[in-house]
Amino acid sequence: MTGLRVSPSPHRSAGLTTQKIMLMVIIALLPAAIMGCVYFGVKAALVLIQTIIYCVAFEALFAVVTKKPQTVSDLSAVVTGLLLGMNLPATVPFYVPLIGSFFAIVIVKQLFGGIGQNFANPAIAARIVLMVSFSSQMTNWAVPFWYKNSADVVTGATPLAASWFDNGSAMVSPFTFKDMLLGTTGGCIGETCALALIIGGIFLIIMGVISPATPIAFIGVFGVLTLCYTGSLTMTVYQLLAGGLMIGAFFMATDYATTPLTTKGKVVFGAGCAIITFVIRQFGSFPEGVSFSILLMNLLTPYIDKLCKTKPLGAKKPVKEAAK
Amino acid sequence: MKKLNGVHLSHDKRTQDCATANFPLPKQVIVPMSQSMGAPCNCLVKAGDTVFVGQKIGDTDAFMSVPIHSPVSGTVNAVTDYLLPGGNTCKAAVIDTDGEQTPDESVKAPVITDRKSFIAAIRESGLAGLGGAGFPAHVKMGFDPSKTPIDTLVINAAECEPYITSDYRQMVEAPDDVLDGIALVQKWLKIPNCKICIESNKPEAIALLKQKTADNNAVEVVTLPSTYPQGAEKVIIFSATGRIVEEGELPANQGVMVMNVSSAAFVSTYCRTGMPLVAKRLTLDGDAVTKNNGNYIVPIGTRLSELLEFGGAENPKKVLYGGPMMGFPVYDTDQPVLKTTNAVLAFNTVKEEKESACIRCGNCIKVCPMNLMPNLLLRAYKEKDVAALQELKVSLCMNCGCCSYICPAHKPLAESNQLAKGLLPRPAPKK
Numbered sequence: 001m002t003g004l005r006v007s008p009s010p011h012r013s014a015g016l017t018t019q020k021i022m023l024m025v026i027i028a029l030l031p032a033a034i035m036g037c038v039y040f041g042v043k044a045a046l047v048l049i050q051t052i053i054y055c056v057a058f059e060a061l062f063a064v065v066t067k068k069p070q071t072v073s074d075l076s077a078v079v080t081g082l083l084l085g086m087n088l089p090a091t092v093p094f095y096v097p098l099i100g101s102f103f104a105i106v107i108v109k110q111l112f113g114g115i116g117q118n119f120a121n122p123a124i125a126a127r128i129v130l131m132v133s134f135s136s137q138m139t140n141w142a143v144p145f146w147y148k149n150s151a152d153v154v155t156g157a158t159p160l161a162a163s164w165f166d167n168g169s170a171m172v173s174p175f176t177f178k179d180m181l182l183g184t185t186g187g188c189i190g191e192t193c194a195l196a197l198i199i200g201g202i203f204l205i206i207m208g209v210i211s212p213a214t215p216i217a218f219i220g221v222f223g224v225l226t227l228c229y230t231g232s233l234t235m236t237v238y239q240l241l242a243g244g245l246m247i248g249a250f251f252m253a254t255d256y257a258t259t260p261l262t263t264k265g266k267v268v269f270g271a272g273c274a275i276i277t278f279v280i281r282q283f284g285s286f287p288e289g290v291s292f293s294i295l296l297m298n299l300l301t302p303y304i305d306k307l308c309k310t311k312p313l314g315a316k317k318p319v320k321e322a323a324k
Numbered sequence: 325m326k327k328l329n330g331v332h333l334s335h336d337k338r339t340q341d342c343a344t345a346n347f348p349l350p351k352q353v354i355v356p357m358s359q360s361m362g363a364p365c366n367c368l369v370k371a372g373d374t375v376f377v378g379q380k381i382g383d384t385d386a387f388m389s390v391p392i393h394s395p396v397s398g399t400v401n402a403v404t405d406y407l408l409p410g411g412n413t414c415k416a417a418v419i420d421t422d423g424e425q426t427p428d429e430s431v432k433a434p435v436i437t438d439r440k441s442f443i444a445a446i447r448e449s450g451l452a453g454l455g456g457a458g459f460p461a462h463v464k465m466g467f468d469p470s471k472t473p474i475d476t477l478v479i480n481a482a483e484c485e486p487y488i489t490s491d492y493r494q495m496v497e498a499p500d501d502v503l504d505g506i507a508l509v510q511k512w513l514k515i516p517n518c519k520i521c522i523e524s525n526k527p528e529a530i531a532l533l534k535q536k537t538a539d540n541n542a543v544e545v546v547t548l549p550s551t552y553p554q555g556a557e558k559v560i561i562f563s564a565t566g567r568i569v570e571e572g573e574l575p576a577n578q579g580v581m582v583m584n585v586s587s588a589a590f591v592s593t594y595c596r597t598g599m600p601l602v603a604k605r606l607t608l609d610g611d612a613v614t615k616n617n618g619n620y621i622v623p624i625g626t627r628l629s630e631l632l633e634f635g636g637a638e639n640p641k642k643v644l645y646g647g648p649m650m651g652f653p654v655y656d657t658d659q660p661v662l663k664t665t666n667a668v669l670a671f672n673t674v675k676e677e678k679e680s681a682c683i684r685c686g687n688c689i690k691v692c693p694m695n696l697m698p699n700l701l702l703r704a705y706k707e708k709d710v711a712a713l714q715e716l717k718v719s720l721c722m723n724c725g726c727c728s729y730i731c732p733a734h735k736p737l738a739e740s741n742q743l744a745k746g747l748l749p750r751p752a753p754k755k
Contacts (some may be wrong), residue, residue: 003639003641004640004641004642004643004653004656004657005674006654007642008736009651009723009725010650010725010729011644011649011651011739012648012675012729013730013734014331014729015675016731016732017731017732017734018680018681018683018732021683042432054380073501073679076683078655114681115683116683117681161724213403256684256685257685261689261699262697310408310696310697311695312694312716312717313558313693313695314558314573314694315571315717316571
């Protein structure tokens with residue numbers, strides 16, 4: 001009998017592919033993205049479509065120009081595009097998604113070796129570059145459902161930048177917890193609806209795509225720090241639901257390439273993100289610090305990985321050479 | 325109970341209700357002189373010799389080896405060179421069967437009076453670990469009780485590989501052989517406790533053995549979770565006793581001896597009848613086997629082509645000795661059934677998966693039962709970084725294949741670990 005295939009074991013595989021993992025991330029992001037489009041209208045949808053198309057196009061172009069194998073089909077560029085779009089306000093002018101996508105895909109991802117090799121999360125790095133370069137365009141927040149009453153975008157504040165008013169006995173935010181849970185507040189397209197983000201995050205945890213260690217450490221440590229510092233449960237819940245904390249904790253701090261490999265490392269990473277976010281939000285001049293915290297921790301990931309290796313079962317410590 | 329990492333596989337135990345049948349005697353068998361770990365045997369017969377069932381046809385003075393017996397009665401056709409699946413060459417006796425299956429006159433129940441005569445008898449039986457590794461049983465049993473006293477005999481009945489049901493059939497068809505074999509090993513080697521470890525996907529075997537050992541304080545039936553690789557030696561020791569066999573140690577250092585359930589049953593039948601290891605219960609299955617899927621007692625030396633023809637497997641793409649996770653692929657279906665063959669699987673569907681870039685998902689780390697970091701090991705191997713390979717403990721990899729199985733980038737992780745072991749400096753010879 002001929003034509004028998006001989007190959008090393010194992011002879012079967014789980015059938016998992018990069019494409020399937022990315023598809024699950026896209027599915028998990030969709031609820032929050034859809035809610036963003038509902039609140040911020042066609043403009044939001046157009047931003048998302050632009051970032052996705054640009055990211056995929058840059059990924060494909062880069063492969064063609066550098067004569068590397070085409071990797072568009074792994075869908076990672078779609079995830080980057082979607083995440084980047086969800087991290088932009090709906091009001092941004094056309095060149096912001098274009099520049100952001102270029103920076104994310106070409107500079108941060110491909111120039112460092114492509115998928116799995118980038119040192120920072122492409123969407124986060126691009127968002128920060130855009131924020132620093134186009135600070136006014138990047139903080140022009142549309143008011144939810146503006147399109148119902150007006151042809152032009154009406155803008156307002158985000159929960160973290162909102163001016164609180166005095167109702168006689170206490171300072172009160174213009175946003176209720178319900179607003180913040182459902183996302184009917186000012187903010188980036190995909191970050192306002194905390195509920196949709198939590199549902200998406202839990203979906204990824206159940207599907208085994210992400211480890212619960214990072215979001216638990218990130219959200220948990222941040223909550224404890226805020227509670228200890230402010231002494232107010234209301235303020236803590238407000239801080240947890242506001243800004244980019246949920247999208248950051250579930251979708252950006254869990255990026256494979258730029259976060260630690262082991263559970264121990266993921267806990268350190270999440271806790272580090274929480275501390276930096278807390279410090280920036282409470283003491284910094286920016287109202288929001290999630291992006292910066294994740295970027296800074298991305299840079300520390302190789303060191304965390306080095307210190308947080310697994311302990312092999314039954315491994316003996318190397319016997320130290322006897323002193324001579 | 326704490327458990328080690330692993331993967332959930334689809335069990336595909338389609339043949340579990342197939343009662344064992346005798347496989348028709350082939351016209352010719354080919355018996356390689358190396359069927360266990362260790363040294364190959366010298367062939368004791370030459371072309372033209374008449375042989376009988378159970379007659380010793382291969383032996384050696386080497387300690388780490390077991391003798392080979394003729395599985396059939398008939399005439400030696402030739403003694404040829406034979407290429408083993410692992411790549412080495414040894415002699416093999418090609419024997420034409422006469423169809424009589426006349427037992428050799430040397431086949432009679434061994435006289436066992438003490439530990440020494442028991443171990444000597446086990447060597448003469450030709451028993452090599454039937455779970456698949458083929459470790460000579462007499463070597464395992466020859467531990468020094470003054471240096472490494474053994475308190476627990478772990479009977480490996482996990483059968484964690486998909487498709488294979490031969491150990492299961494052994495347990496449900498001849499549970500008394502299993503228990504008698506255990507009793508003999510416990511008696512002669514003075515091992516006070518025994519744990520029969522069975523995966524939870526075999527409830528009937530668990531119930532049957534629990535019922536039969538209800539009055540026996542020395543034997544306990546342990547239900548293992550049905551995760552792969554429960555049957556790996558270090559994993560089953562941990563699952564059964566919580567003990568960790570440290571790097572470079574043998575199970576004996578932890579007071580444990582692991583024995584496959586079919587090996588235990590063989591000890592019983594050998595001590596009763598004196599018939600050495602000449603036939604093997606195995607599972608014939610796989611998607612290319614279109615008929616007669618099931619369990620058979622097959623004479624060792626039977627060519628796989630006979631099994632495949634019997635199973636209606638025409639031009640399968642892949643044929644395996646053993647299960648899909650750790651099984652050995654066959655390069656030629658003229659290769660015979662060996663002592664260690666617990667399944668012959670034939671497949672038409674062979675997955676073609678293209679390797680892509682590592683995305684650092686960490687799944688390989690999550691599933692490794694030994695807590696290794698296969699993605700880092702692959703990089704260290706590619707860079708030929710021996711220091712990193714040693715620090716990451718590549719030597720602990722047992723090639724269970726969980727990492728390669730789960731990897732979304734289809735990296736050859738398990739394979740590269742085995743190649744990486746070849747880069748390690750050889751341990752200094754013991755003085």
